[in-house]
Amino acid sequence: MIKKLAIIGVGLIGGSLARALREQNAVKEVVGCGRGKANLERAVELGVIDSYTHDAGEAVKDADMIFLAVPLGAMAATFEAIKPHLAEDAVITDGGSVKGCLVKDAEAVFGTVPSNFIPGHPIAGTEHNGVEASFPELYQDRRVILTPLATTNPDALQRVIDMWQLCGAKVTTMAVEHHDEVLAATSHLPHMLAFSLVDSLAQMKENDEIFRYAAGGFRDFTRIASSNPVMWRDICLANQDALGDMLHRFADELTDLANTLKEGDGDHLLEIFERAKAARDRYIDKV
Amino acid sequence: MIKKLAIIGVGLIGGSLARALREQNAVKEVVGCGRGKANLERAVELGVIDSYTHDAGEAVKDADMIFLAVPLGAMAATFEAIKPHLAEDAVITDGGSVKGCLVKDAEAVFGTVPSNFIPGHPIAGTEHNGVEASFPELYQDRRVILTPLATTNPDALQRVIDMWQLCGAKVTTMAVEHHDEVLAATSHLPHMLAFSLVDSLAQMKENDEIFRYAAGGFRDFTRIASSNPVMWRDICLANQDALGDMLHRFADELTDLANTLKEGDGDHLLEIFERAKAARDRYIDKV
Numbered sequence: 001m002i003k004k005l006a007i008i009g010v011g012l013i014g015g016s017l018a019r020a021l022r023e024q025n026a027v028k029e030v031v032g033c034g035r036g037k038a039n040l041e042r043a044v045e046l047g048v049i050d051s052y053t054h055d056a057g058e059a060v061k062d063a064d065m066i067f068l069a070v071p072l073g074a075m076a077a078t079f080e081a082i083k084p085h086l087a088e089d090a091v092i093t094d095g096g097s098v099k100g101c102l103v104k105d106a107e108a109v110f111g112t113v114p115s116n117f118i119p120g121h122p123i124a125g126t127e128h129n130g131v132e133a134s135f136p137e138l139y140q141d142r143r144v145i146l147t148p149l150a151t152t153n154p155d156a157l158q159r160v161i162d163m164w165q166l167c168g169a170k171v172t173t174m175a176v177e178h179h180d181e182v183l184a185a186t187s188h189l190p191h192m193l194a195f196s197l198v199d200s201l202a203q204m205k206e207n208d209e210i211f212r213y214a215a216g217g218f219r220d221f222t223r224i225a226s227s228n229p230v231m232w233r234d235i236c237l238a239n240q241d242a243l244g245d246m247l248h249r250f251a252d253e254l255t256d257l258a259n260t261l262k263e264g265d266g267d268h269l270l271e272i273f274e275r276a277k278a279a280r281d282r283y284i285d286k287v
Numbered sequence: 288m289i290k291k292l293a294i295i296g297v298g299l300i301g302g303s304l305a306r307a308l309r310e311q312n313a314v315k316e317v318v319g320c321g322r323g324k325a326n327l328e329r330a331v332e333l334g335v336i337d338s339y340t341h342d343a344g345e346a347v348k349d350a351d352m353i354f355l356a357v358p359l360g361a362m363a364a365t366f367e368a369i370k371p372h373l374a375e376d377a378v379i380t381d382g383g384s385v386k387g388c389l390v391k392d393a394e395a396v397f398g399t400v401p402s403n404f405i406p407g408h409p410i411a412g413t414e415h416n417g418v419e420a421s422f423p424e425l426y427q428d429r430r431v432i433l434t435p436l437a438t439t440n441p442d443a444l445q446r447v448i449d450m451w452q453l454c455g456a457k458v459t460t461m462a463v464e465h466h467d468e469v470l471a472a473t474s475h476l477p478h479m480l481a482f483s484l485v486d487s488l489a490q491m492k493e494n495d496e497i498f499r500y501a502a503g504g505f506r507d508f509t510r511i512a513s514s515n516p517v518m519w520r521d522i523c524l525a526n527q528d529a530l531g532d533m534l535h536r537f538a539d540e541l542t543d544l545a546n547t548l549k550e551g552d553g554d555h556l557l558e559i560f561e562r563a564k565a566a567r568d569r570y571i572d573k574v
């Protein structure tokens with residue numbers, strides 16, 4: 001049982017965590033912290049949180065579990081704000097999409113990464129934002145990746161694992177760097193491709209006409225290009241190294257593909273397409 | 288009124304055209320031609336066609352409208368087969384995804400492109416194949432691009448326009464080369480990107496794990512990588528030049544993007560992402 005849960009950033013991710021824990025009667029008190037008053041008042045009305053403050057230091061006082069759901073660019077300032085007010089046994093975890101930068105931020109603020117800080121990443125979300133969009137089933141059967149360090153307190157890790165499992169999530173752990181590579185491949189690179197494809201088409205002459213003839217496949221392929229640009233700028237910058245490597249590698253593959261096409265090597269094209277279809281169909285069968 | 292419609296290739300595309308015209312009482316007789324006996328018999332049972340043959344030459348005898356819906360790689364052989372049997376006033380059109388190669392095939396077989404041949408491309412489809420998947424509303428409010436040549440008979444063009452409009456389609460005409468560029472941008476390039484992303488992830492070590500952590504965005508982004516590999520090999524080879532250019536250009540953009548990321552130029556990233564989101568949201572509002 002969590003006695004006092006502090007949610008810093010009460011949106012889809014933080015709000016859904018609070019709702020899921022409440023449904024399980026796994027938390028006694030939830031205090032929310034954020035900048036927008038309207039959103040926080042709505043969170044109280046909806047019963048997601050019991051009370052709110054705009055001061056993260058205030059929010060974490062006496063909290064035994066702290067969940068950071070602020071944008072990646074605001075994590076360092078949040079660490080600064082909560083540092084003087086942390087209870088001794090307080091466990092801190094977060095929902096950020098990149099983990100390496102967060103570990104660096106924690107190091108910069110605390111000197112060494114606190115043994116009770118467990119970097120985490122729930123692989124869940126919808127296209128909607130704000131506490132209004134939160135719901136208790138968001139994490140049901142979704143994966144949550146935790147990236148503990150060598151210095152992590154095993155009890156703190158276990159408390160975070162328990163918390164997510166109560167929400168219905170499948171929890172796994174992996175190394176920080178490995179997380180950032182896997183996410184660069186499956187999430188950050190696809191977003192970059194979608195953004196950059198749509199942008200390059202938008203800059204072709206007669207781009208209106210081009211979009212007019214786009215069919216359903218294009219609509220699906222580019223859906224992620226309608227994501228929040230500021231959030232994605234932050235994610236890309238935070239995962240600069242792993243994502244930069246993936247981008248360079250993929251650009252080289254496209255150049256190879258263009259040459260394959262120029263040579264008219266249909267067998268090689270078919271090989272690529274068949275391998276891709278098999279992998280994609282296998283993956284879809286599993287989810 | 289079409290007296291005798293010959294559908295060469297009775298699948299989703301050809302079958303749906305026949306069904307739509309029948310619903311409008313715009314055709315008297317429909318003869319189907321294909322290789323698979325079971326599919327053709329099913330087409331008769333479903334009332335999509337009146338009769339069938341495996342011989343394209345036989346099918347087009349006395350037909351006043353001929354629709355070619357065979358794979359791009361089979362178009363040249365189909366032209367050869369029908370050439371000696373065409374009625375004088377027969378209009379020929381098709382549903383192929385690339386138009387330049389088709390004009391070349393027609394030139395090779397007929398010497399010059401017949402003035403009654405109108406290359407066409409209905410921008411419609413589903414992920415299902417075969418006559419079983421066909422339905423009369425497939426072309427309702429969808430775009431059909433026709434690419435007439437300078438030597439095209441205007442009466443023949445009008446008959447094809449009328450036919451598609453009866454099916455509820457919005458018909459436009461454009462130059463052959465322009466069609467192939469537009470489709471390279473909006474359809475062929477996205478398919479290449481999706482196939483090649485999934486293939487390159489599938490070849491990373493621990494690829495099983497990588498796919499395991501892929502979220503909903505990845506699922507949408509890669510849906511088109513589950514398309515038919517043989518069909519897409521043919522399309523890519525048929526649109527070699529325009530698609531090759533697009534691939535090279537896009538590979539260069541990705542290299543630029545990787546450099547932007549390396550320099551940590553967040554303003555430039557944000558600019559790209561915002562332009563893309565605006566273009567995508569605008570386009571989605573329209574469709």
